[in-house]
Amino acid sequence: MSTSLWFRSGLGSVSGLGLGWSLARLSNDLLGTAGLGLGCALLIPPLSAGSNWAARIRAAVLHGAWMAGAILLGLGVHRPLDALLFVLVDVALLALACHGARLRVAPIGLCLMLSGTLARAECPTQAPLFGLPLAPTLDKAVPVDNLRRFAFESDAHRTDAVVVLRDGELVFEAYAHGFTASMPHLAWSVSKSISSALLGVAIQEGRLTLSDSICDHLDAPEDKCGIQVLDLLRWSSGLDWTETYEEDESAQASSVLAMLYGEGRRDMARFVLEHPFRAPPGATWMYSSGDAHLMMAVVGAAMEPHHGALFPWSVLFDTLGMEGAVFEQDAAGDYVGASYFHGTARDLARFGQLYVQDGCWNGKRILPEGWVKDAGQVSAPFSIKRVARSDPRDVGGRSWWLNRPVPEANIEKPWPSIPEDALVARGHWGQFVIVAPRQRVVAVRLGEDRDGLRFDLDAFARLAFTAAGVLP
Amino acid sequence: MRKACTILMLLVGACRDGYSASDLQLVTAYRAKELCSCLFVTGQSEEFCLRYTSEDPNVALPRIDRSRKTVSTAAFLLWGARARFDGPRTGCVLD
Numbered sequence: 001m002s003t004s005l006w007f008r009s010g011l012g013s014v015s016g017l018g019l020g021w022s023l024a025r026l027s028n029d030l031l032g033t034a035g036l037g038l039g040c041a042l043l044i045p046p047l048s049a050g051s052n053w054a055a056r057i058r059a060a061v062l063h064g065a066w067m068a069g070a071i072l073l074g075l076g077v078h079r080p081l082d083a084l085l086f087v088l089v090d091v092a093l094l095a096l097a098c099h100g101a102r103l104r105v106a107p108i109g110l111c112l113m114l115s116g117t118l119a120r121a122e123c124p125t126q127a128p129l130f131g132l133p134l135a136p137t138l139d140k141a142v143p144v145d146n147l148r149r150f151a152f153e154s155d156a157h158r159t160d161a162v163v164v165l166r167d168g169e170l171v172f173e174a175y176a177h178g179f180t181a182s183m184p185h186l187a188w189s190v191s192k193s194i195s196s197a198l199l200g201v202a203i204q205e206g207r208l209t210l211s212d213s214i215c216d217h218l219d220a221p222e223d224k225c226g227i228q229v230l231d232l233l234r235w236s237s238g239l240d241w242t243e244t245y246e247e248d249e250s251a252q253a254s255s256v257l258a259m260l261y262g263e264g265r266r267d268m269a270r271f272v273l274e275h276p277f278r279a280p281p282g283a284t285w286m287y288s289s290g291d292a293h294l295m296m297a298v299v300g301a302a303m304e305p306h307h308g309a310l311f312p313w314s315v316l317f318d319t320l321g322m323e324g325a326v327f328e329q330d331a332a333g334d335y336v337g338a339s340y341f342h343g344t345a346r347d348l349a350r351f352g353q354l355y356v357q358d359g360c361w362n363g364k365r366i367l368p369e370g371w372v373k374d375a376g377q378v379s380a381p382f383s384i385k386r387v388a389r390s391d392p393r394d395v396g397g398r399s400w401w402l403n404r405p406v407p408e409a410n411i412e413k414p415w416p417s418i419p420e421d422a423l424v425a426r427g428h429w430g431q432f433v434i435v436a437p438r439q440r441v442v443a444v445r446l447g448e449d450r451d452g453l454r455f456d457l458d459a460f461a462r463l464a465f466t467a468a469g470v471l472p
Numbered sequence: 473m474r475k476a477c478t479i480l481m482l483l484v485g486a487c488r489d490g491y492s493a494s495d496l497q498l499v500t501a502y503r504a505k506e507l508c509s510c511l512f513v514t515g516q517s518e519e520f521c522l523r524y525t526s527e528d529p530n531v532a533l534p535r536i537d538r539s540r541k542t543v544s545t546a547a548f549l550l551w552g553a554r555a556r557f558d559g560p561r562t563g564c565v566l567d
Contacts, residue, residue: 177520178516178517178520179516183514183515183516184513184514184515185514186506186509186510186513186514246502246527250490251495251498251499252490252491252493252494252495252498253490253491254491255491257491257498257502258491258493258498260502260505261493261497261498261501261502261505261553261566262491262492262493262497262498262501263491263492263493265501265566266566310561313561325561326513326560326561326562326563327561327562327563328509328513328558328562328563328564328565329558329562329565330565330566331565331566331567340509340563342509342513342514342563448524
């Protein structure tokens with residue numbers, strides 16, 4: 001058999017395989033699906049010549065191995081250089097294999113097919129969350145019981161809800177104190193991590209970039225134009241801010257209480273911008289609800305002209321199926337990104353699952369590539385200079401809390417039972433969302449730990465991860 | 473006696489330095505907003521929400537208007553706040 005016929009018949013076979021695959025994996029990624037469909041339609045007629053089935057199978061294996069290798073290498077057609085590589089490889093293969101008129105249509109079709117296929121591999125379609133009934137198997141019964149006892153029967157803390165997912169499957173769910181699966185719970189500062197995801201969506205859509213000045217989007221005083229979106233994302237605006245709460249000695253000195261309930265409450269972004277600088281933007285790290293609120297105001301200014309005032313639902317919450325999501329605003333119409341997201345435990349589990357899936361949802365990329373990985377890196381200003389940490393074990397990332405040791409600051413891994421690459425969203429009075437991307441586990445705990453109550457997050461995580469089957 | 477001292481401190485605190493809102497203004501605004509959210513966003517019982525939003529001493533006295541979905545609070549006649557339910561997605565907001 002000639003080389004030309006070997007490749008032609010092989011590619012014809014693979015294109016048939018690709019057509020079947022594309023139909024089986026139909027999703028909302030229009031470009032990928034259209035690419036596959038068009039590619040197969042263009043390829044099948046010119047390449048299905050020949051009837052040597054052994055040759056077809058050999059070619060299918062060869063081509064399949066090449067595609068699998070590309071996927072394993074992490075090549076993605078959304079990156080221009082990778083896309084160029086695919087085109088060059090395809091043209092080279094076909095130049096060797098084909099002659100005459102067929103060469104003109106075949107490379108185009110093959111490139112489209114590969115583009116579509118690999119785009120889909122980058123963001124695979126997932127099974128619907130919570131698709132399986134909650135029915136712990138016998139081998140999980142003991143760990144699940146231990147988790148339930150720890151979370152709900154201790155006098156040391158007060159738990160309202162717990163949800164644990166592994167691979168999107170519900171492995172544990174329980175409620176107390178009148179809460180149910182359909183009742184939203186105030187998430188307090190978990191809202192900061194949710195706001196960071198909305199920023200990610202805005203960047204993925206091209207509405208803004210991390211290096212934008214806040215003055216590109218807000219009507220801010222000129223001396224504040226040095227603050228970039230990235231500074232707000234990693235709590236390093238340098239604005240002089242006092243992050244203390246009601247249990248601290250002087251509520252009147254608290255910037256966050258003044259913002260939420262005092263003179264700042266009607267226009268919180270304006271209130272934050274009235275604060276002088278304590279340090280240049282990006283030079284220091286300090287946990288700040290002011291930075292978080294300002295960031296969400298920037299996101300709102302960038303997104304509302306395109307999606308309307310309810311953009312958090314149209315671009316994120318509805319996509320993820322967060323049916324109980326409530327996001328409160330100040331009187332100026334800005335979402336209170338620091339504190340006022342409410343959601344059910346399941347809503348928060350879905351939000352965590354987005355990070356387990358590297359920012360992909362049902363075959364579509366929601367967060368920019370690398371966003372989840374970057375969220376888990378110790379913030380550069382944190383490594384340089386930390387100001388006024390409430391807990392010396394805290395490690396700050398990009399609007400998430402991290403579990404990484406920081407040797408230069410003599411900080412050990414904060415929670416020994418949680419993987420080092422985990423992300424933790426944390427809110428006042430014991431709200432937690434733990435995301436472990438490698439273990440594909442999400443653990444949500446909502447509660448009301450006040451008046452001396454304290455929740456042992458590490459002990460909870462150990463039991464939750466055991467119930468999920470990723471710890472012995 | 474301890475409660476009386478704390479109330480006295482709250483009243484004195486109204487004259488302290490810091491942000492301009494006094495502790496009593498903060499307490500009344502906090503209770504109005506969070507009571508509104510607890511009742512009309514979370515959907516918890518009134519008993520739960522009154523406990524959830526109480527502070528020690530519990531000086532911010534609430535008035536709940538379920539038909540208008542508003543919560544007003546007042547302390548010592550001089551300080552007060554009002555929060556209203558804005559909608560099922562955007563919850564409660566302080567006036």
